Amino acid sequence: MAIRRQIALLRGINVGRAKRVAMADLRKLITDLGYDDVRTVLNSGNVVYDCPDGACGGAEAAVRIEEALVLKLGVGARVTVLEAGQLSQVVEDNSLHALADDPARLLVAVLTNPADSGKLQPLARQDWTPEAFALGRWAAYLWCADGVLASRAAAAMGKLLGDAVTTRNWTTINKLHALACER
Template sequence: MSTQRQIALLRGVNVGRAKRIAMADLRKVLGDLGFSGVRTLLNSGNAVFDCPAADAAQSALRIEEALVLKLGVPARVTVLDAHQLAEVVAANPLLDLASDPARLMVAVLSNPADRTRLEALAHQQWQPEAFALGQWAAYIWCSDGVLASRAAAAMGNLLGDAVTTRNWSTITKLHSLAMET
């Protein structure tokens, strides 16, 4: 049976005091689900793993259920396969504008249909910020930081917890981890 490399992004984990998960526990939960080669990045719910070729949405649902059943932590999970993550990295149209990778945010869509809901934001003027859409993600240049970003706030108002965001540094580290053999 062929395997597929997937990347799980847990929303809101280890941010503040709520939804605390040790990365060792996350690795165990993913291993117990039958995923292999499980590696985590940072302490914020980012995991790379191999699994039998499976739909990313199905993997996300299985992980969400296991987090509640085994750890008592409800969290939205977005899963991309390694090829989708590579496309997210390659398609970033804001690299020339962004001067700080910590302020360049990548909002990975849980449901690709949500992209349609964000199209109007891509046509608005956000200077000095910027907002752009790719196939699997929205890209937001938060020139004055995420908390001050009008574009990030507008996206959050539209999608709520249906999207999870990582900065460019984290996305590129995940991509490197996913490309390792």
């Protein structure tokens, strides 16, 4: 049976004092769901794991993980799951990479539902200078020239999508991609 590598992105885990989850507990939770080779990246809800082919679609896995988080750890968090190939496309689609001189200010906003990119089309057509905004197949890209908290583009996207999107900076996306491509 083939193995599929997936990446789960938990929204809002370990940001400030809310939704505190130890990464060892998160790895155990994912392992207990039947997934293998479970690894976390950083301390903020990034998990790379393997599952048997046909045993877990992305949306199905996201629901399983969300439910287990509440039942086993008492934490409610939105979960977005990508296949390793989708994460590779997220990396490939980044048209703002050359513009960004600080990977911590280059955000990748992974869409929980790729159809939501239609809601973001108007933002992609606006001039955000000195910021920038672009769309890919699975994510939006935001260059936050003056920092994430000062980003008008990030605020506009958040207003449109709320928790239907989860963001990671470019450094974290690259770490996840490297781990997802490992065999």
